Each structure stands twice: as C-alpha cells, then as structure tokens.
Amino acid sequence: MRDLGEFGLIERIARLAGGVRSRDVALGIGDDAAVLRLAPAEELVVTTDAAVAGVHFRFDQETPRTAGRRAAVACLSDLAAMGARPLGLLLALALPPSRSATSTLGLVRGVVYEARRAGAPLVGGNVTRSRDVSLTLTALGAVRRGRALRRDRGRAGDRLFVTGALGRSALERARGRVRAVGVPRIAAGRRLAGLAGVGACIDLSDGLAADLLQLCRASRLAARLEVARLPLPAGFAAACARVALDPLPAALAGGEDYELLFSTRPRGPSAAALTRRLGVRVTEIGRLEAGRPAVRGVPPGALGWRHF
Amino acid sequence: MRDLGEFGLIERIARLAGGVRSRDVALGIGDDAAVLRLAPAEELVVTTDAAVAGVHFRFDQETPRTAGRRAAVACLSDLAAMGARPLGLLLALALPPSRSATSTLGLVRGVVYEARRAGAPLVGGNVTRSRDVSLTLTALGAVRRGRALRRDRGRAGDRLFVTGALGRSALERARGRVRAVGVPRIAAGRRLAGLAGVGACIDLSDGLAADLLQLCRASRLAARLEVARLPLPAGFAAACARVALDPLPAALAGGEDYELLFSTRPRGPSAAALTRRLGVRVTEIGRLEAGRPAVRGVPPGALGWRHF
Numbered sequence: 105m106r107d108l109g110e111f112g113l114i115e116r117i118a119r120l121a122g123g124v125r126s127r128d129v130a131l132g133i134g135d136d137a138a139v140l141r142l143a144p145a146e147e148l149v150v151t152t153d154a155a156v157a158g159v160h161f162r163f164d165q166e167t168p169r170t171a172g173r174r175a176a177v178a179c180l181s182d183l184a185a186m187g188a189r190p191l192g193l194l195l196a197l198a199l200p201p202s203r204s205a206t207s208t209l210g211l212v213r214g215v216v217y218e219a220r221r222a223g224a225p226l227v228g229g230n231v232t233r234s235r236d237v238s239l240t241l242t243a244l245g246a247v248r249r250g251r252a253l254r255r256d257r258g259r260a261g262d263r264l265f266v267t268g269a270l271g272r273s274a275l276e277r278a279r280g281r282v283r284a285v286g287v288p289r290i291a292a293g294r295r296l297a298g299l300a301g302v303g304a305c306i307d308l309s310d311g312l313a314a315d316l317l318q319l320c321r322a323s324r325l326a327a328r329l330e331v332a333r334l335p336l337p338a339g340f341a342a343a344c345a346r347v348a349l350d351p352l353p354a355a356l357a358g359g360e361d362y363e364l365l366f367s368t369r370p371r372g373p374s375a376a377a378l379t380r381r382l383g384v385r386v387t388e389i390g391r392l393e394a395g396r397p398a399v400r401g402v403p404p405g406a407l408g409w410r411h412f
Numbered sequence: 413m414r415d416l417g418e419f420g421l422i423e424r425i426a427r428l429a430g431g432v433r434s435r436d437v438a439l440g441i442g443d444d445a446a447v448l449r450l451a452p453a454e455e456l457v458v459t460t461d462a463a464v465a466g467v468h469f470r471f472d473q474e475t476p477r478t479a480g481r482r483a484a485v486a487c488l489s490d491l492a493a494m495g496a497r498p499l500g501l502l503l504a505l506a507l508p509p510s511r512s513a514t515s516t517l518g519l520v521r522g523v524v525y526e527a528r529r530a531g532a533p534l535v536g537g538n539v540t541r542s543r544d545v546s547l548t549l550t551a552l553g554a555v556r557r558g559r560a561l562r563r564d565r566g567r568a569g570d571r572l573f574v575t576g577a578l579g580r581s582a583l584e585r586a587r588g589r590v591r592a593v594g595v596p597r598i599a600a601g602r603r604l605a606g607l608a609g610v611g612a613c614i615d616l617s618d619g620l621a622a623d624l625l626q627l628c629r630a631s632r633l634a635a636r637l638e639v640a641r642l643p644l645p646a647g648f649a650a651a652c653a654r655v656a657l658d659p660l661p662a663a664l665a666g667g668e669d670y671e672l673l674f675s676t677r678p679r680g681p682s683a684a685a686l687t688r689r690l691g692v693r694v695t696e697i698g699r700l701e702a703g704r705p706a707v708r709g710v711p712p713g714a715l716g717w718r719h720f
Contacts, residue, residue: 130455130558130560131560131562134563134564134630135494135562135563135564135630136459136490136493136494136563136614136615137457137458137459137490137491137493137494137496137551137553137560138457138458138459139455139456139457139494139555139560140455140456140458141455141456141557142450142456144452147438147447147448147449148447148448148449148450148456148552149445149446149447150445150446150448150458150500150502150535150536150550150552151444151445151446151502151536152502152503152504152536152537152538152548152550153504153538154504154506154538154540154548156506156540156541156542158542158543159540159541159542160540182444182445183445185444185445186443186444186445186447188445192458194458194459194460194550195460196460196461196462196504196548198462198464198544198546198548227458228458228459228460229460230460230461230462230548232462232464232467232468233464233467234464234466234467234544234546235466235543235544236506236542236543236544238506238542238546240460240462240504240506240538240548242458242460242502242550243445244456244458245445247447249449250438252438252439252445252447254439254443255442255443255444256442256443306444307444322442322443
C-alpha cells in the first residue's frame with residue numbers, strides 16, 4: 105500500500121465502485137459524506153458489521169475477494185432480516201502499510217460485487233492503517249414506514265420457519281478452504297415484510313441455535329425446535345462424514361448461513377405457501393412458547409461461536 | 413473483556429446509550445439494524461470514520477474517554493461539513509479480549525457524550541475482537557433536499573472563509589497530552605446550508621492546507637491563501653514558543669481543528685455578517701481562482717499528515 109498511498113487507494117476504490125446510477129444516490133464517494141434519498145413513505149434501515157483478518161477470515165483459507173464478499177454478505181443480510189430494500193454500502197478499510205495493493209483491491213472487489221448484486225452501490229468509506237486487516241461495513245436500506253421486520257415481534261404460539269438450508273458454511277469451513285459464499289435473502293425479506301401475520305424475524309449469522317436465542321430474548325419467549333425437520337443441503341450427511349463433521353451441530357451452530365428465521369401467527373400460511381410467496385424454500389422447524397428465553401429440543405453443547 | 417463477554421459488553425453499551433427518546437429513531441440498539449425517520453423533504457447524509465489505537469490515539473497520551481470523544485467528533489464534523497442535522501450514530505468497536513472493561517467503557521462513554529451533545533443518539537453498532545483497539549463510527553444526518561454543502565461547488569473568484577481558530581489541536585499534541593477536544597460545527601453548518609450564495613464547504617480534519625487542496629480538487633480550482641489572515645487562538649504564539657512549535661505550520665497542517673472551510677460568491681456577505689449568521693467567528697482567509705488544483709501562498713513543507 106505504500107506505493108499506492110491513501111488517496112491513490114481511495115481513487116482506485118471509487119473507480120471499482122463505478123459511476124453510481126441509482127435514483128437513491130444523490131451524492132456518492134468523494135465528499136465529506138454521501139447523500140441518499142428515501143421515498144416519502146419510507147424509513148431508513150442501517151446496520152454496521154466488521155470482518156477482521158484472523159478472526160472472521162483468513163488469507164490462507166480464502167481469496168481476498170471471497171473474504172470481501174463474505175463481509176458484505178454478513179452486513180447485507182441484516183438488511184434482509186429487516187425486510188429492507190438496499191440503498192447503499194459504506195466500507196471502512198483498515199490495513200497495514202505493508203499489505204499489497206492486489207490483496208487490498210481484491211477485498212474491495214468482493215465487497216463491490218455483493219453490493220452491486222444486492223442493488224446497494226458503494227457510496228462512501230474510509231481508509232486507515234492498522235496492524236490487522238479489517239473491513240467495517242455499513243449497510244443502508246429503506247422499508248415502508250412501520251413495516252420493518254423485528255426480533256421482538258414474536259408471540260407465544262407462533263410457528264417458526266427458516267428459508268433455504270442450514271450448515272453449508274460450516275461444511276465449507278470444515279473442508280479448510282472457503283469458496284462458497286452465502287446469499288443475503290434480500291428479496292425474500294422484502295416480500296416477508298409485505299405479508300400479514302408475520303411475527304419476529306432474524307438472519308442466521310451465528311448459527312440457528314444462537315440466533316433463535318436472540319429472537320427469544322427480544323420477544324421474551326422460549327422456542328421449541330424440531331431438529332428432525334431442519335432443512336439440510338442435498339447430500340449433506342455424506343459430505344459431513346467425509347470431513348468428520350457432525351451434521352446436526354453444523355446445522356444448529358455452524359453460522360454464516362444467512363438464511364432468514366421468522367415466526368408467523370398460528371393460523372398463518374403453510375411452509376408451501378410461504379415458499380411460493382417468498383420465492384425461496386421455506387421449512388417449518390418449531391414454534392414459540394411462553395417461558396424464559398431458551399431454545400428447547402436442542403442437544404446440549406451445540407451453541408454458536410462467541411467473540412470473547 | 414473476557415469477564416464481560418460480547419453480549420455483556422453490548423448490554424452495557426446499550427445502557428450507556430440510554431433510552432433513546434428521539435422522534436427520528438423508530439428502533440435503536442438491539443435488532444439486526446436500527447430504523448430512523450427522515451422528514452419528507454429531507455435527504456439522508458451518511459459518513460464513516462475510523463480511529464485506531466496507535467494511529468489516531470494513544471492510551472498513554474489521553475484517557476479512553478477523550479479518545480472516544482475525539483473519534484466521535486471526527487465523524488460528526490463530516491455531518492457539519494454537509495450542513496446536516498444529526499440523526500444518529502453507530503459504533504463498531506474492535507478490541508483485544510485482554511482489554512479492560514473500564515477502558516473499553518471509557519471509549520464508549522466518550523462517544524456517547526459527543527453523540528448526545530450533537531443530538532445524534534447511539535442507535536447501533538458492532539463488537540468484535542482484534543489486536544488493535546479501534547472505533548469505526550458511522551454518523552447519520554438529514555439535510556433539506558438539494559441543500560447539502562459540497563466540496564465541488566466552488567467557483568473561480570469565490571471568497572474563502574474559515575470558522576473559529578486554527579492550530580489548537582496541534583498545540584495540544586505538541587504538549588504531549590491530549591485533553592481538549594474539538595467541537596463539530598453542527599449548528600454553523602446547518603445555518604450555512606440555509607444561506608444563499610454559498611459555494612463549496614469542507615471540514616478541517618487533516619489540516620487547512622491538506623483539506624483546502626481536497627476542496628480545490630473537487631472544485632477543479634486553485635486557492636490562494638493569505639496566511640497572515642489565518643485566525644489563531646489567543647496567546648497562540650507564546651504557547652507555541654514554550655513547546656518549540658512553529659505557529660504557522662501548526663495552523664496550516666495541524667489537523668483536528670474541525671472548523672468549517674467554505675467559499676462564498678464574490679458579492680456574498682462579509683466575515684462580520686457571516687459571524688452573525690453562523691453564530692461563530694468567521695474569518696476571510698483567501699479566494700478560489702482558476703488553475704490546476706493547488707494551494708498557493710503557503711510556505712512549502714507545511715502539508716498535512718497522511719496515512720501511508
């Protein structure tokens with residue numbers, strides 16, 4: 105990075121981000137701040153998330169581009185969990201001066217790829233030096249006033265559903281080389297926010313068990329999982345066996361699946377109807393019930409990963 | 413931090429941030445994202461900024477609270493430079509597990525103090541481990557549609573003005589112990605955005621010379637400074653002499669003054685009139701003129717600090 109310099113790097117990032125032609129963006133990269141537009145009936149949804157080398161990604165296990173993509177997906181997935189339409193992304197990049205420009209721009213390319221795919225152009229950011237490489241992303245979205253999906257909207261008796269399949273990311277990591285990247289469920293989240301009878305919603309970043317517990321805490325309820333119903337990827341048991349991975353903990357505590365976990369009122373639509381409405385496979389996996397926040401029906405010792 | 417844990421820390425931060433009672437905040441800390449409201453005629457202004465221990469602050473030179481305050485001011489000052497009214501702040505905190513809870517919460521207290529003072533409650537964030545302590549802040553604001561102050565709005569012939577006085581932060585640092593913290597010029601920025609005949613605007617974070625050059629680049633103009641007119645704090649020359657600091661480079665390249673630098677059309681208001689309108693002392697310091705981006709009238713070797 106010494107060759108490129110701070111301003112050189114920012115110029116390269118701005119070029120990678122491309123000329124933003126979004127009706128949501130009044131002013132992109134290059135000023136003291138970005139300026140974005142919302143529709144009059146919309147509220148702003150905003151979230152920030154950091155990915156640190158050696159903690160969230162490792163340069164010896166994945167390409168910089170994949171690391172950048174995963175960082176962006178983690179942040180965009182939070183917009184999906186709120187039912188928001190993405191408006192833009194900001195990237196605060198920290199890196200040692202010794203870091204190569206190629207590796208650094210690989211990270212940025214990964215972020216920009218996922219940002220574009222989600223319809224959230226890179227509109228700003230920051231560059232600083234530090235010992236660890238890290239990407240701190242801020243995702244901005246919009247949702248119709250009062251329609252944001254929330255963790256604290258569950259009720260006793262709600263049915264629990266999850267999109268897609270669980271455990272794919274855990275399997276990737278067990279294989280020792282991360283190539284696949286989760287997909288933030290942006291479209292499904294937006295459709296879900298438009299449905300009646302939806303309760304609480306959260307995205308699966310730390311693993312089903314850990315994230316369901318967060319939903320329980322916010323809604324002040326317990327959850328009962330039917331672990332036999334958890335949707336697993338095709339051929340999952342055999343693939344797990346080859347790397348000596350236990351499939352159930354992988355699905356329960358693997359993390360980074362970025363599926364949506366949500367509840368609906370008891371007389372709401374079936375999993376088949378939700379699958380049609382959301383455009384992604386939806387599986388019923390349990391229910392919310394009265395009680396202290398807890399996830400019931402789960403074998404012990406299968407909780408998600410924690411930072412400290 | 414091992415004792416408190418990730419969720420314990422987040423709970424403490426949420427408590428320090430306090431019950432947010434802002435009509436702009438529909439949903440604060442605790443969900444996948446925050447939800448904020450803008451008025452129908454407003455646009456969103458958003459900026460992100462990082463402060464890294466060992467780069468932007470040093471624990472042996474200032475308290476954690478002062479470091480947190482300075483990080484928040486740097487970010488909020490970007491809102492001021494856009495003429496925005498602050499809506500909220502997000503804090504992404506990275507720290508080694510060995511870091512004490514007292515020190516960590518000191519950083520957070522500093523951020524919350526400045527956030528409150530600016531009317532921008534802490535509405536979200538993220539906690540992760542890393543080797544370096546760092547705070548990455550995202551500031552959100554609102555400005556009347558089309559009224560955001562910009563760097564690229566200067567014209568040849570514009571008069572250049574600066575708020576307040578320059579060099580105070582450089583003097584603090586030369587004294588080896590940082591106690592004073594700059595003030596983001598939020599109110600002055602908002603008033604400036606409401607005036608007619610204003611050209612370009614930027615806040616002074618890296619130093620007058622460096623930031624004026626940025627304004628020149630964005631506006632594709634040169635600037636001519638009259639360095640004899642630069643506003644210096646009372647007793648500045650004598651204070652500088654005591655620590656063997658050269659006053660002019662301190663004022664030109666000191667950085668972290670967080671004053672606003674802006675231009676107005678040639679027949680615009682005088683410095684005295686601007687002082688009344690903005691509620692802060694305003695000094696005329698030069699003009700914009702045709703030519704390649706450059707700052708003229710400045711002794712060589714007095715440029716701002718760079719990251720790489």
